[in-house]
Amino acid sequence: MKIDIKLSGVGGQGILSIATVIGEAATAAGLHLKQAEVHGMSQRGGDVQSDMRLSTDGICSDLIPLGQADLIISMEPMEALRYLPYLAKDGAVITSSKPLVNIPNYPDEAALLAELDALPHVVRADIEALAREHAMPKSANMILLGMAAPSLKLLDEEQLRGAIARVFARKGEAVVNANLEAFQLGLEYAKNR
């Protein structure tokens, strides 16, 4: 049993923190894990992505082959679409629906969301607005992780909560709680939609 995840977003949006939490949960659960990250030049406002592979058995390639990602988890809707060729036929896209426009030729928002919605399995929400509304502006990425949690199959909610607590522990209890609340918010959004 395996799960392949493409994590994507724009440099600075915090996709690596999502990867760290999933990685921590997977390690604690005794799963095999490989996670290829992007460092360096691509971090500065450019597109960033990370390949994350979890499995109950050994994993060979650090990179996910085309057409095999079970999930695309993205902090930005166009960045979710960028990795479409990697999505498996029955794969799901979990993404923020709020465009981050830092290029002059950003596509038409309505057309972009329509293309996204035409995919078979999509969960999308304006997580930044949700974060603002609930006064947790710095935890938008944990809202997204919450939205993805029901699709993470090899990991349950408790394992993810435990990982959030351990990953953010050194930043203090307030930060841990804010991230746990954000996770819960995303989780309920995904369940109730």
Added chain:
Amino acid sequence: MSEKRLLLGDEAVALGALHAGLSGVYAYPGTPSTEITEYIQQSPFARERGVRSRWCTNEKTAMEAALGMSYAGKRALVCMKHVGMNVCADAFVNAAVTGVKGGLVVLAADDPSMHSSQNEQDSRFYGKFALVPILEPSDQQEAYDMMADAFALSEQLHLPVLMRLVTRLAHSRAAVQTGEPLAQNALDPDNERTHWVLLPGNARRQYASLVGKQPEIAACAEQSKYNSLRIPKTSDVGVIAAGIAYNYVRESAPAGLPILKVSQYPFPIRQVRELAAHCGRILVVEDGQPFLEEQVRAVFGEEYPVAGRQSGELPRMGELTPDCVAAALGVEGGSAFANAHNLAPRPPQLCQGCGHRDVYTALNQVAAEYPDARIFGDIGCYTLGALPPFRAIDSCVDMGASITMAKGAADAGVYPAIAVIGDSTFTHSGMTGLLDAVNDHSDITVIISDNLTTAMTGGQDSAGTHKFEAICLALGVEREHLHVVVPLPANMPEITRILREEINYHGVSVIIPQRECMQTLGRKLRQKKQETK
């Protein structure tokens, strides 16, 4: 102390080296190698053992200092990105001639696909060129395990050992089982002056000894546990998979495929011949250039088919992917969904508020007044000034080339010739070029855009911080043509005035816009906030 840890390939190298009894790491930051040295700098175990780990000015100073530590009998590691090998090549190649005392491992992290680089040169050629053993781990566990073996091999052969990573291994995380740490070597400087004084008489003897070691180096690779041959059955095709390519091959390999995994060089000829004896043809799968493919083809000549990146079965350029390897193996796969329609490239850009932005704003404004102006850029965040909205630079070639190319262009008659170089790049390779320009009284204007850090690679200490005025004056730049300014929108009139005046001055001028990197500043403020909580 054995435990399982989730580590990047770079971190596995670092921890492997520490557990192998490392006494010093010497490096200049460069993606994808930077995290090795950073891990050692942050490691409590390294601190406990007094492992030397501060950043060096460039890869050559790093390589030479590591050789000095090896001379003194201790184990030393040098880390760099692939193009750093060009910078330290003089020291590296000659270290194979002197030989080493304490184990010396040179780690080069290659960047096929040029994620953060200006070429995709394959460091394995350097190892072959210098006649030293090369190790190329296939995964994070091997990266960790290999370090102790690399140091032992270096001490056994009295030679530097080259270890090669590629970006995907350097920056990919997996669980690593760690072992027991070895003791560090005691101080024991070498007494064999004839080994170390490379006068021609000694050098010839030493080189003969290096050539004489080649059969032993080859035997080590043939017996290496990192090279393995599996032939479940005779087959139409057999695969030689080098380093990380082994993972891509296993991802899609049909059952029964004969595979020779190569992770130690010189490549094991005996195993290659055995593979060929059981297969109709050989496919060489390797990341980087067709290094192994060329050599394997040379073993068999025309009569036996050898395929790979050169023959076209695999793409000649770019990093390997599980997809291109599967295709070469004839395994079907591919996308369920086509490329999206609503998609635009999102290139990296200079951060909002970055001082380099103000430098380019000023430079573009003044350069517009001089239609013949040419602006020679350099390696760093400020290379992004080549992209919109600035489109400000005409060249970017290698570390330090801004100053020297501006000089050469000025020598040829280009006016104004302007160089833009970052602080860390200036101390890495710009100072010597500036001295040339001063001695030649070249008509150039040099901008040292100083953000007090090595920003591109994530904010490492920069060797010349707070020393740039003194360095320029000492190199002979005239006081009245050396200016320090603060790149802020409010200071635009002052900066453009100085730029104009110094372009009009027909000699060497240096302008140092100085303001801290937004990223390191933000990090410091966050740390402060954390501490006061």
